Amino acid sequence: MSKLANFMKITKLEITILIDLVAVTAFILAPGSFSHPMLLFLLILTGTLGSMSASMFNNIYDMDIDTKMKRTRSRSGTLNENTRNYIFSIALIMIIVSFAVSSLFINLLTALFIFGGFLSYVFLYTVFLKRRTSLNIVIGGIAGGFPALAGWAALTNSVSLTSLFLAFLVFMWTPTHFWNLSINNVDDYKSSKVPMLPAMVGVKKTEFWIIVNTVILVFYSLIPFLVPAIKLGLAYLPIAVIMDAILLYYVARPAFKQYNKKYFRSAFGFSNMYLLILLLVIIIYPFI
Template sequence: MKAREFLGIFKVEITVLIDIVAVSAFLSVPGSTLRLALLAPLLVSGSLASFSSALFNNIYDQDIDGRMKRTEYRTKLINWKTRNLYIAVATLMIALSMAISQIYLNTLTSLFIFGGFLSYFVLYTVILKRRTIWNIVIGGIAGSFPALAGWSSLTGSVSSTSLFLAFLVFLWTPSHFWSLASSRVEDYIQADVPMLPVVKGVKASTRWIFTNTVVLVAYTLIPFFVHMDLGRAYFPIAIASDVAFLYLTGRLLVSSDTPSLKRAFHFSNLYLLLILVSVWLVAVGW
């Protein structure tokens, strides 16, 4: 067993992104640098909940993971022999997550973290994934909860800034995941999962990817017209990132080959990272 495969079943890359979202909302709270110690319980509880939902996701999808090249390695680790062990580990993780957030943060933050867990495992994995092409659109709400948790961990409340960041991640998710699904369409066909490119075809999906990106880019411009304390670095970084993302997803309308789809997918990660990190700079007066 490779370390990369073991980390893969916990979907560490998703957890890192979730943590970055939470930190962005945390640092956007005025005076957050005076209470940086609260980042520790926020990140620990959020990461544990993310790891737990990833494990439950893999356990539930055990029957289809072996049919997809991207996920077949998971069946070496999570199978009928080890299933109960991983259920116990996942249950312990979400229990610890709730305990830590309740003890060191507050009830609202605990609810947001648990909401992220439920929306990914129950809403997306169990209810939507195998039933509708809108699975990742509706299920994308899971990525919104970390922004709400990051802000509420300091304030015990919700704000226009945290809601803006939460909906930003929600709008980003379809462009991101549809690019991946389109580049791996054969996997989803084999697994009989009705992702958009499976049902509508890759070419049609590229139109949806570009359209969603246009909506996303338009949304990122809202702080230009409605005051939000996102810092001065947000504006140039958002504009540069928007232009690059529009270009890459726009090119898919002309060439929807696998390399182009993978470029759009990988850049989507960088795109969100750049915008979120730009928000971090508000904490140091940028």
């Protein structure tokens, strides 16, 4: 594997892509967005730098436990005692450039939202919550909402019901998404003494809370039915209903399949598709 590919592993590219997509969705929804392609480029650039920097700091802090987990053990080939200071310097430069460019060439509010996402992931989740409470991913999920606020603010220098709705949609989606993943890595979390929910209460109780969170997520996703001020495009609501029904099927299925881990893997995979499709529907609708 190339050095670049190894480096990209510690930037958690898949998370960065999702964060950028959330920001782009909010940006597209803002009035007049199509007249500002350069602003969109700067938003993606600064958001990408902020997200990658946060992931790198997360990995630096977690170096001691990453080697104990099968899912993260390979990171030590890129991030180790010999390269830690080098990676730290790159991550620091990234977040400084992100804040400087976004505050100077977009606006200060956008810069603060991007930086807020960085701080909440690195300090709130990684440092304060991850090793202390099984609610780590619930509270820490707030980091995923900041891109929506940044995307809207990039064009409007404000916050709206629409951007807040998107921010909390990602926040509500996060536990369903991550708990399904963590069940497949429960032994890793036990060995590294990280109190992820399935490692603390077991698979069956975690499945119960996945279903509870998903039901809340489903009801939340339909709020635009009742609040016309949240403008996501006419295609959003019918697609949301369909995706909600399929998501409920996927998250409930493990309870009827002896809690087989392969069904949690399927639910995790579909949770990615769920959010991706909802965001793409919102983005594409103006072009139809």
